Amino acid sequence: MQPQVPEGKLPDAESMPDLLFTLPETHYPKRINAATELVDRHVEEGRGDDVAIYFEDEEITYADLQSRVNRFGNALSEIGVEAGSRVVVRFPNRPEAVVACLAVQKLGGVALPSMKLLRAKELEYIFNDAGATHCVVYDGLLDEVEGAMPNLDTLEEVIVVDRGAGVDHAYHDYDALLESGGSTLDAYDTERTDLALMLYTSGTTGRPKGAIHTHRQLLASADSYARYCLEPTREDVFGGNPPLPFAYGYGDLVTFPLRFGASTSLVENATPGDLLEAVEAHGITVLCSIPTAFNQMLAKHPDAPDEHDLSSLRAGMSAGEPLAPSTYDAVEDAYGIKLLDGIGTTEMLHIFVSHRHTDEVDPSATGFPVPGYECRVVDPDTREEVDRGEAGLLAVRGPTGITYWGRPDKQAESVVDGWSYPGDIFVHREDGRLEYKSRADDLIISSGYNIPGPEVENVVQELDSVSEVAVVGTPDEERGQVVKAFVVLAEGVEESDDLIDEIQTHVKNTLAPYKYPRAVEFVAELPRTETGKIQRVKLREREREQYED
Incomplete structure (x- = not known):
């Protein structure tokens, strides 16, 4: 039995992006489950005692993470989560969010992480559009879910992580479910093309759009960008403050570290100072954030290299907005690391243009197409490739592509002849680097x-x-x-x-x-x-x- 998707929610075959799996690491078997690849595989290969998650003073090993995922997965199954179920996971950056997403995926369901600042009206649209049946929510974020409940069409069960606010008897208690579930769980026999993750865009230009990603695409985001541009090892610790429901954050803090048997450092509601403390406390090696946060770290904590042990850092990642060369230079001067700028989108899942950490980084450009991806810069009207040095619209093909949930209008706009169009203006330079100019709607015509x-x-x-x-x-x-x-x-x-x-x-x-x-x-x-x-x-x-x- 294969997971069921409501009619009309997937694009027609003609509107689907062409997916390329040119890298040997992306030649996945027909049947594969992301949760087993990210957790179980490490335990089976004798790495169960390695730390998977650092959170505050807690160290969660891969064996412990596997046990939590299995127990919560069994409990979710008992209350109706099955293959194809869409489950909203609403948290700040905490271990329970990682456990919930992996448990849902191990059952063949679709994890739907939710931004914590969304209000009831926004949640109402997302729940109903996705057809979500279950919600796992941090107690401090329950009120907006409750505000949306009178107008939710498909929600059946709510599980609350009680960390001090008190759990209403009408809801399931996360800890009680975790305690009740058995510690062994066979993964659902998912195909590589089955849905595993759904992320909604911020909706700044209209109603939010659900971007869907398969088990294969989740793994491919790590086996392309992370594997080739960052070259992670088991000794790495990924850390930063991108929210887990942000595609950038989900990759940086979940998929990437767990794919390579490394560790992730989670900091709830991290300030710049919190991040610097986490670097020292957890030995973060790859620091992931956005330019604004790096600028805040530099401005608010100018003496950080003297006040904190930052010697574990070996690389930095920046995405979400353009990285100014001045910020690149300032981070390199202060922390002694290259800050890899990257362009990625919710729809494409993660970064598809970047330098590698071994490159001679030119901070005036975003970088090269990530291994496994192809990029063209085209005329917005004719879709013909423009000359090197001329600005145009970026077109991308690779192991991920734009696929919207139930939005045929946006799908037709965003995928043309198999190429995905994220909506960015770039210049393809003579040296092969791609230089970011603006979002298409940020171009000023004067x-x-x-x-x-x-x-x-x-x-x-x-x-x-x-x-x-x-x-x-x-x-x-x-x-x-x-x-x-x-x-x-x-x-x-x-x-x-x-x-x-x-x-x-x-x-x-x-x-x-x-x-x-x-x-x-x-x-x-x-x-x-x-x-x-x-x-x-x-x-x-x-x-x-x-x-x-």
Whole structure:
């Protein structure tokens, strides 16, 4: 019996991306289960005593993790989770979230990690769209689930992890279920193309979209990017603060370390200071975050190399938003590691363009196509490949691809002739590197010139007086749009007209003069998603509303 998917939820064959499995490591057998590959295999091969998860003062070995996954999987089976079930897992970065996702996948179900800041209305849409039957939730995040319950069509059971808030008798208790379940569990006989993970996009440009991923694609994200660009070993410890429901975080903190028998360091609601402490306490070797967090670590903890033992670090990963060369240089100077920038999306599951840790990293470019992936830069209208050095729309093929749950309209837009189009503007340089310009909707068109907002941001960010910056196009009657910079000043710096002149002059002297920000606004903070990405769409909407008024 194969897992059932409701009719109309998978794209037609003609709209599916072409998946390429050119790497020998991605030649998986027809039947494979991601949970057994990530946990059971290590125990069977004699590595059960190795640490799988560090959390606070706890060390969870692979044998212990296997026992927890099996016991919780058996308990879930008793309350109706079966092959094909969609199960929402709603947590901060905690071990129970990893156990829940792996248990669901071992049963042949589909784990659906949920961002912790989502409100009841947003959860209502996701639950109903996915047809979720079960929810495993941290007690501190239960209230919004309860707020959504009156309008949920398919939810049958709720399991609560009680860590101090108290569990209502109407719900199942996670610890009680864990205690009741048997310690052995045979994995469901999943095929490599069966669904294992569903992640919803943030929905900044409309209602959220469910991106679906199979057992094979989960493993392939590790066997392409992680294996070739990071080269993990059992001695590695992955750590960072991307949320687990963020595709970047799920790969960094679950799939990658567990695929290679390494360890993951989980820090709940991590601040920059918490991350630095975790590096020392857990011996983190690969530090994963976003540019904003790296900048915060540098700004708020300038003496960190003297105050913490950071000698375990060997590499850093950055994704989620463009990495400024100035941030790359500052991290290398402070921590002695290369920060590998990467472009990836929820739909593609993880990074598909990056340098390798052994490369001579050029921080002005994102990097090369990750082994196993092919990339082209094409004309947005004709889909014909443009010349090297010319900006165009990025097209990608590899072991993962864009596949939406029940969104044939978006599927048709995002996959053309088998190529996935994540929506990014790139330049394919003569040296083979791909240089990021902007999201397609972040391109500013002013007096006929195409101006990538992130390119201007990188230059403004070079100034010591600037802490953070976001650049968007603001409506202008004469030019159509003009470049506007929203600037968060560094601590102790006061806004002034002279500072505006300095910012504008610096951009004029660094880039083509037409790219300089004709408008500069100082702000206390920038709008961000839960994953830390700058919400430029909110800035654009505000500018448009003010213009129309």
